[in-house]
Amino acid sequence: MPHYNLHQHSMFSDGKAKPEAYVKKAVEFGFSAVGFSEHSPLPFATTFSLKKESIDSYIKSIETLKQKYKDKIDIYRSLEMDFIPKISDNFDCWRKKVQCDYLIGSVHLVKPEYSQELWFIDGHNHDIYDNGIIELFYGDIKKAVTRYYHQNMEMIESQNFEILGHFDKITMHNRNRFFSDDDKWYQRLVDEILELVKQKGLFVEVNTRGLYKKRSDKLFPDGLTLQKVKNHNIPVLISTDAHQPDEIALFADxxxxRLLKFGFQTVMYFDNGIWKEQTLI
Ligand SMILES: [Zn+2]
Ligand SMILES: [Zn+2]
Known part of the structure; x- marks a missing residue:
């Protein structure tokens, strides 16, 4: 059982319950902290993002809970920022508007270089993933995956944030059908992004959602990719990416x-504005 979870979604984005239900569950589990990370607003309509008109009530709602539960648990407000080149807003602008304690940067929608259409690589429907490869990348999986990683790298280069969200989620709907995580060309992309992560001093999230949603048989990241995170000595933290209160601790143990098996000894946690290392044992 972890003692905190900094990546979760409430009804303010695509989660299933009000924030207080997550806080109550976290207190029940003996957590010391929880952080809400609603999907950031985008300049077009989506079914999953925080609505611009709900920003004030999101701020107020978390503020009220911070006060109400201040003797029991630390509560943080964050956003899971979607980065789409030339489309999404600067992360700093949303950090300020939503008064975030920290930011998670993630890529869910991949923009091909010469198209305005977007490839959705997340969610439950793998047909969307498969069709995107055919329609937007002419069936060239290498091109599609490379674009995904380059978009992540552009985000790291151009935006300010602390946690890189589920950075190899591109493997989820692949399920070893089009490529293997161990393929040399794929691992070259992993090497490239990890160099940059190390350089920028970001934290890598180890995300359990694919496992409990049965969309994956591994963590994001896991295997050789996670081993490389360790080899680079990049700090990590465990996130469940919960979308309902019952999910806040799933597969965290x-x-x-897994982290201990790969030689990690610590994870990062957020303590009222300061990032600290916590031993895993
Ligand atoms: Zn995400
Ligand atoms: Zn998320």
Missing amino acids: YAKK
Whole structure:
């Protein structure tokens, strides 16, 4: 059981419950902290993002909970920022508007270089993933995956944020059908992004959601990719990416065991504005 979870979604974006339900569950589990990370607003209509008109009530709602539960648990307000080149807003602008304690940067929508259409690589429907490869990348999986990683790298180069969200989620709907995580060309992209992560001093999130949603048989990241995160000595933290209160701790123990197996000794946690290392044992 982790003692905190900094990546979760409430009804303010695509989660299923009000923030207080997550806080109550976290207190029940003996957590010391929880952080809400609603999907950032985008300049077009989506079914999953925080609505611009709900920003004030998101701020107020978390502020009220911070006060109400201040003797029991630390509560943080964040956003999971979507980065789409030339489309999404600067992260600093949303950090300020939503008064975030920290930011998670993630890529869910991949923009091909010469098209305005977007490839959605997340969600439950792998047909969308498959069709995107055909329609937007002419069936060239290498081109599609490379674009995904380059978009992540552009985000790291151009935006300010602390946590890189589920950075190899591009493997989820692949399920070893089009490529293997161990393929040389794929691992070259992993090497490239990890060099940059190290350089920028970001934290890598180890995300359990694919496992409990049964969309994946591994963590994001896991295997050789996670081993490389360790080899680079990049700090990590475990996130469940919960979309309902019952999910806040799912597979966190498993993730902890995996991290120990790969030689990690600590994870990062956020303590009222300061990032600290916590031993895993
Ligand atoms: Zn995400
Ligand atoms: Zn998320």
